[in-house]
């Protein structure tokens with residue numbers, strides 16, 4: 001026969017694993033959804049060089065070393081697109 005504390009511990013452990021599995025699944029789904037809504041480089045008018053002093057490295061959407069939260073695929077820190085937004089701070 002199992003003690004009450006052993007049963008409670010098993011439930012907590014099971015709930016912990018279940019919570020971790022849900023978080024992992026949700027994080028993966030969010031990443032997939034985010035990438036679905038990224039613009040293509042063509043849609044963003046992306047170019048591999050700065051424009052009027054603006055470049056990816058100074059953009060709030062830039063994810064070093066070569067990622068972007070708004071545009072698909074790798075981008076250059078020296079690139080630019082129409083979604084450029086000044087990085088704060």
Ligand code: SF4
Pocket residue numbers: 044046055056057059060061062063067068069070071075079080081082083084085
């Ligand atoms: S300028 Fe465009 S491509 Fe570059 S980081 Fe910002 S949003 Fe992305």
